[in-house]
Amino acid sequence: MNKYDIWFSLVKLSPIIKYNLLKHFNSFEDILQVITSNNIEGVSGLKEKVIYELKNAYDEEKIYNIQDIMVKEDIKITSYFNKDYPEKLRNIVDPPAVLFYKGNLNKINNRSVSIVGARECTLYGENVTEEICRILSGNNINIISGLARGIDTTSHKTSLKENNYTCGVLGCGVNNIYPKENKKIYDEMEQKGLIISEYIPNAKPNSWHFPIRNRIISGLCELLIIIEASEKSGSLITANLALEQGKDVMSVPGSVFSKFSRGTNKLIKDGAHVFTCEKDLYEILKIQKQNVKNIKNNVNLKGEEVKILSILSDKPMHINEIVKLTNIDIERLLGVLFEMQTFSKIRCICGNFYVKNQKLA
Incomplete structure (x- = not known):
């Protein structure tokens, strides 16, 4: 676990300022070495406040405490300099310099x-x-x-x-x-x-x-x-x-x-x-x-549509009343109602009230 990654995550600077620093160095350790040696030549626009925040964030005790938490709670870390860093984030103007994570990072570059x-x-x-x-x-x-x-x-x-x-x-x-x-x-x-x-x-x-x-x-x-x-x-x-x-x-x-x-x-x-x-x-x-895989159970969908259309009109009906009159399970009903809306058979209006489209009335 790299203590320099944790140090940089503690630095109180904006993501854009941090990214501008990343572009000039190959590692967080390099940044710290330059800052502590006061050798800031070649780093354009580096203001005193930035240098202060970088130096001030380096706290060995705080870094150790975070490392301890990460070990105990199985928290992992990656940074902009690592190969496993999410590729899509490299393409934004203010990528996060460091990411803490739990779980599987391997699939994050998929669609x-x-x-x-x-x-x-x-x-x-x-x-x-x-x-x-x-x-x-x-x-x-x-x-x-x-x-x-x-x-x-x-x-x-x-x-x-x-x-x-x-x-x-x-x-x-x-x-x-x-x-x-x-x-x-x-x-x-x-x-x-x-x-x-x-x-x-x-x-x-x-x-x-x-x-x-x-x-x-x-x-x-x-x-x-x-x-x-x-x-x-x-x-x-x-x-x-x-x-x-x-x-x-x-x-x-x-x-x-x-x-x-x-x-x-x-x-x-x-x-x-x-x-x-x-x-x-x-x-x-x-x-x-x-x-596309079969994403829903379409069994008897037409029969359910007929039931719903038979009770709807241009007068709004609440979903609870539709459940009562059709005897269709609420979770199933929501799926059918959404399907009917996508084909403009019915409309949902304020407060979960539904009406039949005029062309079908």
Whole structure:
């Protein structure tokens, strides 16, 4: 375990300043040697504050304590100078110099899609997330998210259920399970997927950490999908970062009456790719439809559609009433309703109410 990697992770400088340093040296040890010897010739723009922060961060006791935690909790580390560092992150303007991780780093360079969205998501948002994750998992495409409540949790959970590789990018120490209710998912991801963070072990989930870590979520993918986001959602920050990094951005449309769809609908208005059905994913990811695995049980789907269409009209009906009248299990019903929406047979409006499209009424 390299103590210089840990030292550099303790340096309180912005990712861009750190990256500018990386470009001038071959290792963190080289940086420290130059700084401590005051031999800074050839390193342009190195200000006194930068030198101070670099020197001040070198604390043998603190470094030893972090090493001790890493050994006890099986936390690994990689850096920009290592061969196993994620290749996609090398291509962004402010790559994390150091990454702490738990789990399997070997698959992180495979094709990946990042999914972000509202923490307080709706059933519609969860259902769309599950459907998208099944499609991606059926094509062995990694799913990246932030292990937060809501859309993030659903993304990881569905990916694990489909035996797919998923990576959670944290805004706190990699050993800090946040939120606490995600412990079961966290433990499973540690065994089957990956959990990473640029923050030192035990680091708290400070609010300013999350906008900074978002560049890693977008940096690790080829496509970013936003599923439910308010006008001021952090997911929109991630979308802007993805665009700056040259990544494709896809947004899931929602009801004009829902606050959780204002951000996603605005992204579409501003030119983001739109997700309305499986075909949209096939096209943007250049997936051949015939290679897609069977992602859902289609037995008696038409019979279920007939049942639903027979009770719907232009008068909104709540999903609970649909369950009662059709006697279809709620989880199964959500899948059928989503399928029907993708083919414009029905529409979901505010508060999980559904109506039949006028052309079918």
